Amino acid sequence: MANVSRQPICTLEPKMQNTIVIGVIIRSQNSKIIELARDRFNAGTRAVWNFTLRDSFNDFINATVWGTVEYVNKLFTTFTIGSVVEVINAKVTERKINDPNEVYVPSVTSPFTLTLNQHSSLIQMHNSPNTARYLKFLNMPTKDPGGATNLNHILNNSETLKNEYVDVLVAVTFVSQTREIVTRMGEMTKIREFEVGDDTTDQTVSLTLWESEWIRLADKWEPKQTILFLADVQVVFNEKAKKSILTIVRKTIITENPMLKETEELRFQFQRKPDIRSTSLYAVPNPNSITKQMMIIEITSRLNNASVLPSNDRMQLLVVVRAMVDDMNLDCDDPTLISYRCAKCKRLVSDEKESCMNLECPFGSGIKSPINITSINVLVNLKDDTGYLVGCRLRDAAAEEAFSCSADIMRSEFKIVSSTYTT
Protein backbone atom coordinates (compact mmCIF):
# COMPACT_ATOMS: atom_id res chain seq x y z
CA MET A 1 0.00 0.00 0.00
CA ALA A 2 2.75 2.38 -1.02
CA ASN A 3 0.38 5.10 -2.13
CA VAL A 4 -1.73 5.12 0.97
CA SER A 5 -0.92 7.91 3.40
CA ARG A 6 -1.63 7.85 7.09
CA GLN A 7 -3.70 10.90 8.05
CA PRO A 8 -4.61 12.08 11.53
CA ILE A 9 -8.26 13.22 11.66
CA CYS A 10 -7.13 16.87 12.03
CA THR A 11 -5.26 16.86 8.69
CA LEU A 12 -8.10 15.45 6.57
CA GLU A 13 -9.19 17.51 3.59
CA PRO A 14 -12.22 17.03 1.33
CA LYS A 15 -11.74 14.72 -1.65
CA MET A 16 -8.41 13.40 -0.26
CA GLN A 17 -7.53 10.08 -1.91
CA ASN A 18 -5.95 6.92 -0.54
CA THR A 19 -6.05 7.87 3.11
CA ILE A 20 -5.66 5.68 6.12
CA VAL A 21 -7.16 6.97 9.36
CA ILE A 22 -6.38 5.17 12.61
CA GLY A 23 -8.56 5.69 15.64
CA VAL A 24 -10.66 4.12 18.35
CA ILE A 25 -14.41 3.59 17.92
CA ILE A 26 -16.10 5.59 20.70
CA ARG A 27 -19.70 5.11 19.59
CA SER A 28 -21.48 2.63 17.34
CA GLN A 29 -25.07 2.76 16.22
CA ASN A 30 -27.02 -0.40 15.32
CA SER A 31 -26.71 -1.24 11.64
CA LYS A 32 -29.88 -0.57 9.68
CA ILE A 33 -31.43 -2.01 6.56
CA ILE A 34 -32.42 0.51 3.93
CA GLU A 35 -34.77 -0.37 1.07
CA LEU A 36 -33.50 1.26 -2.11
CA ALA A 37 -35.99 -0.25 -4.52
CA ARG A 38 -36.50 2.99 -6.40
CA ASP A 39 -32.81 3.72 -6.92
CA ARG A 40 -31.97 2.51 -10.43
CA PHE A 41 -28.26 2.17 -9.66
CA ASN A 42 -28.60 0.32 -6.41
CA ALA A 43 -31.79 -1.63 -6.72
CA GLY A 44 -32.50 -3.86 -3.77
CA THR A 45 -31.64 -3.78 -0.12
CA ARG A 46 -28.58 -2.17 1.41
CA ALA A 47 -27.47 -1.60 4.93
CA VAL A 48 -25.84 1.29 6.73
CA TRP A 49 -23.77 1.51 9.89
CA ASN A 50 -22.72 4.69 11.60
CA PHE A 51 -19.89 5.08 14.10
CA THR A 52 -17.65 7.74 15.62
CA LEU A 53 -13.87 7.52 15.43
CA ARG A 54 -11.39 9.36 17.67
CA ASP A 55 -7.61 9.72 17.36
CA SER A 56 -6.71 12.48 19.83
CA PHE A 57 -8.12 14.45 22.74
CA ASN A 58 -9.46 17.07 20.32
CA ASP A 59 -10.29 15.11 17.20
CA PHE A 60 -13.22 12.85 16.41
CA ILE A 61 -15.25 12.27 13.29
CA ASN A 62 -18.44 10.44 12.26
CA ALA A 63 -18.20 7.64 9.72
CA THR A 64 -20.88 5.88 7.69
CA VAL A 65 -20.49 2.48 6.06
CA TRP A 66 -22.66 1.38 3.11
CA GLY A 67 -22.88 -2.09 1.65
CA THR A 68 -24.87 -5.27 1.46
CA VAL A 69 -26.75 -6.32 4.59
CA GLU A 70 -24.36 -9.21 5.18
CA TYR A 71 -21.25 -7.07 4.76
CA VAL A 72 -22.43 -4.23 6.98
CA ASN A 73 -23.68 -6.56 9.73
CA LYS A 74 -20.35 -8.36 9.71
CA LEU A 75 -18.47 -5.08 10.21
CA PHE A 76 -20.92 -3.93 12.88
CA THR A 77 -20.39 -7.07 14.96
CA THR A 78 -16.62 -7.25 14.37
CA PHE A 79 -15.70 -3.65 15.16
CA THR A 80 -17.17 -2.62 18.50
CA ILE A 81 -16.77 0.34 20.83
CA GLY A 82 -13.15 0.17 21.99
CA SER A 83 -11.82 -1.38 18.75
CA VAL A 84 -8.78 0.46 17.39
CA VAL A 85 -9.26 0.40 13.64
CA GLU A 86 -7.75 1.50 10.34
CA VAL A 87 -10.18 3.15 7.97
CA ILE A 88 -8.71 2.92 4.49
CA ASN A 89 -9.73 4.94 1.48
CA ALA A 90 -12.91 6.44 2.87
CA LYS A 91 -14.49 9.36 1.06
CA VAL A 92 -13.90 12.61 2.95
CA THR A 93 -16.70 15.13 2.59
CA GLU A 94 -17.49 18.40 4.26
CA ARG A 95 -20.35 18.52 6.75
CA LYS A 96 -22.98 21.02 5.71
CA ILE A 97 -24.39 23.66 8.03
CA ASN A 98 -28.09 23.02 8.67
CA ASP A 99 -27.88 19.47 7.31
CA PRO A 100 -30.97 17.83 8.86
CA ASN A 101 -29.03 14.56 9.23
CA GLU A 102 -26.69 16.21 11.73
CA VAL A 103 -29.46 15.84 14.33
CA TYR A 104 -29.01 12.08 14.16
CA VAL A 105 -25.25 11.94 14.66
CA PRO A 106 -23.07 13.10 17.55
CA SER A 107 -21.51 16.56 17.69
CA VAL A 108 -17.95 16.04 16.52
CA THR A 109 -14.93 18.31 16.24
CA SER A 110 -14.04 17.44 12.65
CA PRO A 111 -15.67 19.61 9.96
CA PHE A 112 -15.72 16.50 7.76
CA THR A 113 -17.38 13.14 7.62
CA LEU A 114 -16.08 9.77 6.38
CA THR A 115 -18.06 7.54 4.03
CA LEU A 116 -17.00 3.95 3.45
CA ASN A 117 -18.28 2.01 0.49
CA GLN A 118 -18.10 -1.75 0.36
CA HIS A 119 -16.39 -1.75 -3.04
CA SER A 120 -13.89 1.05 -2.55
CA SER A 121 -13.06 1.31 1.17
CA LEU A 122 -11.77 -0.96 3.87
CA ILE A 123 -11.87 -1.19 7.63
CA GLN A 124 -9.55 -3.43 9.61
CA MET A 125 -8.14 -3.85 13.12
CA HIS A 126 -5.02 -1.84 13.92
CA ASN A 127 -2.50 -4.09 15.61
CA SER A 128 0.51 -2.24 16.94
CA PRO A 129 2.08 -1.34 20.29
CA ASN A 130 0.38 2.03 19.76
CA THR A 131 -3.08 0.64 20.45
CA ALA A 132 -3.04 1.57 24.14
CA ARG A 133 -2.47 5.20 23.20
CA TYR A 134 -5.86 5.20 21.48
CA LEU A 135 -7.74 3.35 24.21
CA LYS A 136 -7.34 6.20 26.68
CA PHE A 137 -9.57 8.38 24.48
CA LEU A 138 -12.47 6.14 25.51
CA ASN A 139 -12.40 7.81 28.93
CA MET A 140 -12.18 11.39 27.74
CA PRO A 141 -15.46 13.33 27.49
CA THR A 142 -16.35 14.46 23.99
CA LYS A 143 -17.59 17.83 25.23
CA ASP A 144 -16.32 20.35 27.76
CA PRO A 145 -17.52 19.14 31.19
CA GLY A 146 -17.64 22.81 32.22
CA GLY A 147 -20.76 23.13 30.07
CA ALA A 148 -22.55 20.26 31.78
CA THR A 149 -25.77 20.89 33.64
CA ASN A 150 -27.03 19.08 36.74
CA LEU A 151 -30.05 16.86 37.40
CA ASN A 152 -31.65 19.29 39.83
CA HIS A 153 -31.67 22.02 37.17
CA ILE A 154 -33.14 19.60 34.61
CA LEU A 155 -35.88 18.36 36.97
CA ASN A 156 -36.86 21.91 37.95
CA ASN A 157 -36.79 23.44 34.45
CA SER A 158 -38.49 20.79 32.41
CA GLU A 159 -40.65 23.26 30.51
CA THR A 160 -37.80 25.52 29.33
CA LEU A 161 -35.48 22.59 28.62
CA LYS A 162 -38.07 20.54 26.73
CA ASN A 163 -36.48 18.86 23.67
CA GLU A 164 -33.10 20.47 24.42
CA TYR A 165 -29.87 18.48 24.42
CA VAL A 166 -27.88 18.61 27.65
CA ASP A 167 -24.64 17.15 29.01
CA VAL A 168 -24.51 15.61 32.50
CA LEU A 169 -21.97 13.92 34.73
CA VAL A 170 -23.80 11.27 36.76
CA ALA A 171 -23.32 8.20 38.93
CA VAL A 172 -25.05 4.96 37.95
CA THR A 173 -27.45 3.86 40.70
CA PHE A 174 -29.21 0.95 38.98
CA VAL A 175 -28.70 -1.23 35.88
CA SER A 176 -31.46 -3.54 34.68
CA GLN A 177 -31.26 -6.85 32.91
CA THR A 178 -31.47 -6.76 29.16
CA ARG A 179 -35.03 -7.39 28.11
CA GLU A 180 -36.89 -7.94 24.89
CA ILE A 181 -39.73 -5.65 24.00
CA VAL A 182 -41.97 -5.06 21.01
CA THR A 183 -41.64 -1.64 19.42
CA ARG A 184 -44.54 0.45 18.14
CA MET A 185 -43.72 -0.94 14.70
CA GLY A 186 -44.34 -4.45 16.04
CA GLU A 187 -40.68 -5.51 15.95
CA MET A 188 -38.86 -7.34 18.75
CA THR A 189 -35.86 -5.43 20.08
CA LYS A 190 -33.55 -5.57 23.07
CA ILE A 191 -33.32 -2.75 25.57
CA ARG A 192 -31.74 -2.12 28.93
CA GLU A 193 -32.74 0.46 31.51
CA PHE A 194 -30.49 2.22 33.97
CA GLU A 195 -30.82 4.96 36.55
CA VAL A 196 -28.47 7.76 37.48
CA GLY A 197 -28.04 10.39 40.17
CA ASP A 198 -25.77 13.31 41.00
CA ASP A 199 -24.94 15.47 44.01
CA THR A 200 -27.60 18.14 43.37
CA THR A 201 -30.73 16.07 44.08
CA ASP A 202 -31.83 12.95 45.94
CA GLN A 203 -33.95 11.92 42.97
CA THR A 204 -32.66 9.51 40.37
CA VAL A 205 -33.44 9.68 36.67
CA SER A 206 -34.06 6.61 34.53
CA LEU A 207 -32.83 6.17 30.97
CA THR A 208 -33.16 3.47 28.34
CA LEU A 209 -30.45 2.05 26.10
CA TRP A 210 -31.59 0.96 22.62
CA GLU A 211 -28.26 0.55 20.83
CA SER A 212 -26.82 -2.94 21.28
CA GLU A 213 -23.29 -1.62 21.82
CA TRP A 214 -24.32 0.52 24.82
CA ILE A 215 -26.37 -2.44 26.11
CA ARG A 216 -23.28 -4.62 25.93
CA LEU A 217 -21.10 -2.08 27.73
CA ALA A 218 -23.71 -1.54 30.46
CA ASP A 219 -23.25 -5.15 31.51
CA LYS A 220 -20.10 -3.98 33.32
CA TRP A 221 -21.64 -0.90 34.94
CA GLU A 222 -21.78 -1.05 38.72
CA PRO A 223 -24.18 0.97 40.86
CA LYS A 224 -22.41 3.72 42.88
CA GLN A 225 -19.11 2.85 41.18
CA THR A 226 -19.57 3.67 37.50
CA ILE A 227 -19.61 7.36 36.59
CA LEU A 228 -20.87 8.44 33.17
CA PHE A 229 -20.52 11.61 31.15
CA LEU A 230 -23.56 11.76 28.90
CA ALA A 231 -23.03 14.20 26.04
CA ASP A 232 -26.20 15.37 24.26
CA VAL A 233 -28.93 13.51 26.09
CA GLN A 234 -32.33 14.94 25.22
CA VAL A 235 -34.85 16.31 27.71
CA VAL A 236 -38.22 14.87 26.68
CA PHE A 237 -41.63 15.24 28.29
CA ASN A 238 -43.13 11.84 28.97
CA GLU A 239 -46.91 12.11 28.52
CA LYS A 240 -47.58 8.85 30.34
CA ALA A 241 -45.53 9.66 33.43
CA LYS A 242 -46.38 13.41 33.20
CA LYS A 243 -42.80 14.39 33.83
CA SER A 244 -39.59 15.23 32.02
CA ILE A 245 -37.14 12.47 31.42
CA LEU A 246 -33.74 12.20 29.84
CA THR A 247 -33.45 10.17 26.66
CA ILE A 248 -30.41 8.63 25.03
CA VAL A 249 -30.71 9.56 21.37
CA ARG A 250 -28.60 8.88 18.30
CA LYS A 251 -26.69 12.09 19.00
CA THR A 252 -25.67 10.95 22.50
CA ILE A 253 -22.15 9.83 23.34
CA ILE A 254 -21.60 8.03 26.63
CA THR A 255 -18.15 8.29 28.20
CA GLU A 256 -17.55 5.71 30.94
CA ASN A 257 -15.60 6.79 34.02
CA PRO A 258 -14.33 10.02 32.43
CA MET A 259 -10.84 11.09 33.44
CA LEU A 260 -11.95 14.09 35.49
CA LYS A 261 -11.42 15.22 39.05
CA GLU A 262 -15.23 15.43 39.40
CA THR A 263 -15.54 11.71 38.60
CA GLU A 264 -13.62 10.76 41.74
CA GLU A 265 -15.58 13.24 43.87
CA LEU A 266 -18.93 11.97 42.64
CA ARG A 267 -17.95 8.31 43.13
CA PHE A 268 -16.73 9.08 46.65
CA GLN A 269 -20.06 10.72 47.50
CA PHE A 270 -22.15 7.86 46.11
CA GLN A 271 -20.08 5.17 47.78
CA ARG A 272 -20.94 6.64 51.17
CA LYS A 273 -24.68 6.52 50.42
CA PRO A 274 -26.87 3.54 51.38
CA ASP A 275 -27.96 1.34 48.47
CA ILE A 276 -30.28 3.21 46.15
CA ARG A 277 -33.29 1.26 44.95
CA SER A 278 -34.72 1.51 41.50
CA THR A 279 -37.60 3.94 41.12
CA SER A 280 -39.58 1.12 39.49
CA LEU A 281 -40.79 -1.68 41.74
CA TYR A 282 -40.87 -4.05 38.79
CA ALA A 283 -37.40 -3.37 37.44
CA VAL A 284 -35.14 -6.42 37.46
CA PRO A 285 -31.46 -5.54 37.86
CA ASN A 286 -28.50 -6.95 36.03
CA PRO A 287 -27.48 -9.88 38.30
CA ASN A 288 -23.82 -8.82 37.97
CA SER A 289 -24.64 -5.62 39.82
CA ILE A 290 -25.97 -7.39 42.95
CA THR A 291 -23.31 -7.85 45.62
CA LYS A 292 -25.25 -8.11 48.90
CA GLN A 293 -25.35 -11.68 50.27
CA MET A 294 -27.97 -13.21 52.57
CA MET A 295 -28.59 -16.53 54.30
CA ILE A 296 -31.99 -18.13 53.81
CA ILE A 297 -33.03 -17.43 57.42
CA GLU A 298 -32.53 -13.69 56.84
CA ILE A 299 -34.68 -13.84 53.70
CA THR A 300 -37.51 -15.78 55.35
CA SER A 301 -37.62 -13.39 58.28
CA ARG A 302 -37.82 -10.44 55.84
CA LEU A 303 -40.64 -12.19 54.00
CA ASN A 304 -42.52 -12.83 57.23
CA ASN A 305 -42.21 -9.19 58.24
CA ALA A 306 -43.33 -8.14 54.77
CA SER A 307 -46.72 -9.74 55.30
CA VAL A 308 -47.66 -6.67 57.38
CA LEU A 309 -47.11 -4.37 54.37
CA PRO A 310 -50.21 -2.76 52.81
CA SER A 311 -51.61 -5.25 50.31
CA ASN A 312 -50.62 -3.33 47.16
CA ASP A 313 -47.04 -2.80 48.29
CA ARG A 314 -44.54 -5.07 46.65
CA MET A 315 -41.33 -6.09 48.36
CA GLN A 316 -38.23 -6.47 46.30
CA LEU A 317 -35.11 -7.95 47.81
CA LEU A 318 -32.02 -8.04 45.62
CA VAL A 319 -29.47 -10.37 47.15
CA VAL A 320 -27.13 -13.21 46.32
CA VAL A 321 -28.01 -16.52 48.03
CA ARG A 322 -25.59 -19.43 48.12
CA ALA A 323 -27.77 -22.49 48.45
CA MET A 324 -28.34 -26.02 47.23
CA VAL A 325 -31.21 -27.02 45.01
CA ASP A 326 -33.23 -29.32 47.28
CA ASP A 327 -36.06 -30.06 44.90
CA MET A 328 -36.98 -29.08 41.37
CA ASN A 329 -40.21 -29.70 39.55
CA LEU A 330 -39.30 -30.87 36.06
CA ASP A 331 -42.28 -33.21 35.78
CA CYS A 332 -43.39 -33.31 32.21
CA ASP A 333 -47.05 -33.36 33.24
CA ASP A 334 -46.71 -29.97 34.92
CA PRO A 335 -48.51 -27.59 32.52
CA THR A 336 -46.76 -24.55 34.04
CA LEU A 337 -43.28 -25.82 33.11
CA ILE A 338 -43.53 -24.02 29.79
CA SER A 339 -45.43 -20.76 29.84
CA TYR A 340 -46.39 -18.27 27.17
CA ARG A 341 -46.44 -14.54 27.69
CA CYS A 342 -47.41 -11.63 25.49
CA ALA A 343 -44.20 -10.12 24.09
CA LYS A 344 -45.52 -6.60 24.58
CA CYS A 345 -47.35 -6.48 27.92
CA LYS A 346 -45.87 -9.68 29.42
CA ARG A 347 -49.27 -11.06 30.56
CA LEU A 348 -49.59 -14.82 30.67
CA VAL A 349 -51.52 -16.34 27.79
CA SER A 350 -52.94 -19.87 27.76
CA ASP A 351 -51.50 -20.96 24.43
CA GLU A 352 -48.71 -19.80 22.17
CA LYS A 353 -51.13 -18.65 19.49
CA GLU A 354 -53.54 -16.85 21.82
CA SER A 355 -53.70 -13.06 22.23
CA CYS A 356 -53.34 -11.62 25.70
CA MET A 357 -56.52 -10.41 27.41
CA ASN A 358 -55.15 -6.90 27.91
CA LEU A 359 -57.32 -4.41 25.99
CA GLU A 360 -54.69 -1.69 26.36
CA CYS A 361 -52.14 -3.85 24.54
CA PRO A 362 -52.06 -3.76 20.68
CA PHE A 363 -52.13 -7.58 20.67
CA GLY A 364 -54.92 -7.86 23.23
CA SER A 365 -57.14 -5.30 21.49
CA GLY A 366 -56.76 -7.11 18.17
CA ILE A 367 -54.83 -4.33 16.38
CA LYS A 368 -51.99 -6.77 15.74
CA SER A 369 -51.78 -10.53 15.58
CA PRO A 370 -50.19 -11.92 18.74
CA ILE A 371 -46.44 -12.30 19.31
CA ASN A 372 -45.81 -14.43 22.40
CA ILE A 373 -42.65 -15.39 24.22
CA THR A 374 -42.18 -19.01 25.26
CA SER A 375 -40.39 -19.42 28.57
CA ILE A 376 -39.24 -22.12 30.93
CA ASN A 377 -40.75 -21.73 34.37
CA VAL A 378 -39.48 -24.21 36.97
CA LEU A 379 -40.49 -24.45 40.59
CA VAL A 380 -37.39 -24.84 42.78
CA ASN A 381 -36.82 -25.33 46.51
CA LEU A 382 -33.53 -24.09 47.93
CA LYS A 383 -31.70 -25.08 51.09
CA ASP A 384 -28.73 -23.80 53.07
CA ASP A 385 -27.46 -24.34 56.64
CA THR A 386 -30.06 -21.97 58.03
CA GLY A 387 -33.23 -23.29 56.40
CA TYR A 388 -35.38 -23.87 53.32
CA LEU A 389 -36.64 -21.40 50.74
CA VAL A 390 -39.68 -23.02 49.16
CA GLY A 391 -41.49 -22.06 45.96
CA CYS A 392 -38.76 -20.21 44.06
CA ARG A 393 -39.19 -19.73 40.33
CA LEU A 394 -36.34 -20.32 37.91
CA ARG A 395 -37.46 -18.89 34.62
CA ASP A 396 -36.77 -17.13 31.32
CA ALA A 397 -33.14 -16.52 30.34
CA ALA A 398 -31.79 -17.75 33.71
CA ALA A 399 -33.58 -21.08 33.31
CA GLU A 400 -32.39 -21.45 29.72
CA GLU A 401 -28.83 -20.83 30.89
CA ALA A 402 -29.15 -23.24 33.85
CA PHE A 403 -30.40 -26.07 31.65
CA SER A 404 -28.34 -25.09 28.57
CA CYS A 405 -31.57 -25.47 26.67
CA SER A 406 -33.91 -23.02 25.00
CA ALA A 407 -37.58 -22.90 25.91
CA ASP A 408 -38.47 -24.07 22.40
CA ILE A 409 -36.28 -27.16 22.66
CA MET A 410 -37.59 -27.97 26.13
CA ARG A 411 -41.13 -27.60 24.86
CA SER A 412 -40.56 -30.05 22.02
CA GLU A 413 -38.86 -32.52 24.40
CA PHE A 414 -41.69 -32.02 26.83
CA LYS A 415 -44.26 -32.93 24.19
CA ILE A 416 -42.38 -36.13 23.30
CA VAL A 417 -42.23 -37.15 26.94
CA SER A 418 -45.88 -36.40 27.56
CA SER A 419 -46.96 -38.37 24.48
CA THR A 420 -45.00 -41.39 25.71
CA TYR A 421 -46.87 -41.01 28.96
CA THR A 422 -50.23 -41.05 27.30
CA THR A 423 -49.57 -43.96 24.97
Ligand SMILES: [Zn+2]
Ligand atom coordinates in the same frame (compact mmCIF):
# COMPACT_ATOMS: atom_id res chain seq x y z
ZN1 LIG B 1 -50.27 -7.98 25.51
